[in-house]
Amino acid sequence: MVTSSVVPTYDTMSYDQKARVAFMRFGLGPKYGWRERLGTRDIRQACLDELNLRTHLIPDTQVTVKGNDGVNHALTYDACGICATNLSSRPFLPSQAIAAERAARHVKYTEPEIGFVERLVLFWNNHFSILGGPTTGHMERSVIRANVLGNFSDMLKGVIGHAAMVVYLNNDRSVGPNSTFAQRMAATYKDYSQTYNENLAREILELHTLGLNGGYTQTDIISFAKILTGWTIYVGYVPPTGQYFFDPTRHEPGTFRILNRDYGPTNPGQDQGNKVLEDLAAHPATAQHIAYKLLRHFVTDTPDQASVNALAKTFSDNLGNLPKVYEKLLSLPEAWTQPMNRIRQPYHWLVSANRALGNTAADARRDAGNYSVFLGHLDQELWGRVTPDGYPDDNYYWLNGNALRLRKNIAGRLVACSLTGSPLRHEPTALAGDLFGTELSPGTAAAIEDLVNKRADQRLWPHATMLLLSSPEMLRW
């Protein structure tokens, strides 16, 4: 094979090459017939055009759980809060809420052509990683989806000011030692010793905004923790129990300094913490951190510092306007020309396998429980990460012999699941050709074709389809 001496650029790449990058790097994987639907549109523009469709929102009414009262409950904040409060009268359990939310995502993924916005939602889910609880899915819908095409500062404030994060990082129990609540408790209980909890403050600085080397100190963490006292949830028997609220009686009074700025009584109550979040969102270290993470996830394990700087500059210049940042990301040459040499992460791969099979919303609803089992084995279930640092993007974490073996086994299961809904929708060589066009390697094409031709009937079509789902074309990005 002759290697070209010309460095590829977006403009010199073939249509099929660009499409493969768009679908695998920035999308949810191709669906049969994508060429007809995309027409001759520029691929990069087609990704950006998806930012203008408001089709990523999932209202409460679209996620329901059948309770033990026989009623279909929509997952409103009220309903999730009751579930979270552990009341024996609650109509459904947290595990049911989480399962319903996860299933609703699989249904959603059948819809977009490319899926750029869904991939961005997944990115922010992982950035603000939470171990699944009854309000986690609600937070994603009401905050992340609501702000993914908006502003980072708004997303940050919304995430922190939601029950899901506050409970996950134990801030609901955080109490200012000099707050009126603490003073009252100390007067009543001899051994009362509850104090502020550092977890939320630390993770906001380390993971969500500035990053580990962002220049904050332990003193800053403590100051921030005190500012965040009072960011808690209602406790009670009826809504809004389990929902976020600011409790002034738990709030530590005073003025606190973070990174050489004072936050005091001029920002009363929750405003004090919000002001800190706004300032963190506007901090240059945050722009660098977010830029780095975006490149690390979407493009390469080793991003070019110049590209990180360029993306960070766009973030800062536009005051955290996220669509501008996404546009800049797609304008970077390496977003398209970077070789596809990492293994696609399990969740994306599973979703793209289902799209390649042509699964419908009904298939997704029927098999969501199975997908959950498979994703558990692959170690990337949505909201399944125990620690707040989220799933790693490092290739070495995902690529090993056991992982490949599991992918091929699960490819078999995905085909089997799909077959319970309908026979194979496409002959395997036609499917492979449609999805990848000239990007389909001779080795993969030959293997699929050989299997299809081995028998005069269609008995080996499922196996040929499994080969396609396990192929480097489906597994590399």
Place this chain on the structure above:
Amino acid sequence: MGISAGLCTWAMMPRSSFAAGEEERLLVVVLRGGMDGLHVVPPAADPNYVRLRRTLALDPSTLNPLQDGLYLHPSMKNFYANYQSKDAAVVHAIAPPLRIRSHFDCQYNMESGLPGGNIRSSKSGWMNRLLQVLPAGDAVKVSALQVGPTPMILAGQAPTFSWSPDAWPTGDGFDAWLQDLYDHSDQEFADLLRSGIAINKLAKQPANGEAVLNLAFYGAGKLLAAPNGPRIATLSIVGWDSHTNEMQGLPKLLKGLDDALGDFRRGLGETAWRNTVVVCVSEFGRTVFDNGRDGTDHGVGTVSLLCGGAVNGGVHGEGPRLDTLVDNRDLVALNDTRALFKGILQDHLGVPRKLLDTKIFPDSADVTPIGNLIKSASARNAAQGASAVGGSSRRRRIVPPSTSGGSGSSPS
């Protein structure tokens, strides 16, 4: 041939004599959720026991006696049999140094091997740092195995490999087709798939409706026994967070663990078992009192369980003590999990104290390894026969490997 290759692999570490083909194995089982140590190894002879445990107090006549007023829950039959042959031990009143009753903070602390103080600054687990100090031999030989996704305890730069049991084999025919596809279109995938399938074949047994847990432990045993397999492994079991339904639920979990340990031994085989240590730990214990909902809430001190042919049977470490509690609710942790791990690494794997105090468990010079956890070489060799000899509690002698170590089989 095998024995001299083994020697080169371990050249930097002091070794004791051992029979041909054998090397020390270590399995660390992380019991996630906070196991109620007082229910697994009840101090039922303590005068405070019944009053404090309330509805969770167990009747000693239903329990298997260990020593020093400690008993073992009857669900753990294999473990008790091991105990009676001096192949099992407990260290009670133990916890990692961070004692804040939080699942992921305390698990992180236990797995990262850091001191107390809630700083999650480590990017690696102590088992990975252990790997980093073991000299590299054959790539797989010193590598460690995690069953299931990479846990913190094994995360880090030193390469490890993973295996997990699953019930969805695609069959040798399909595997060959896919291998052929990769051979023609992606060399990296081709190599990895080949090794992934080979490792799985090593681990798997014909499925007889075994639960995933049993398959996992059996498979881990087979892999640790394999001549070119790993020597260090970790497995996790979740579900120990017994806020409710403890009287009915915990015994089932204990039986599950007990059966799994039996499966591990079967996979390992008796020869390798002789040089194996299994240690089971949990991130914290539970409240001494029941919580009014037939369960217990998060606590501090719990029990750790050790079994294996290399284990010096009995009760080690301090405590437990019920005369004083943490915050009037929890078992005081008199032992640090780092001391337990250090004792095993030092006496079983021969890791020098200096490395234990600095690299593997940073800033832990003040944490003394628990002694007497490991049978001496002579006690191990003597135990080869049908009856076990009470192991000498002195430390393992370090002798040059060419000395005959007893009635071991000759090198092949």
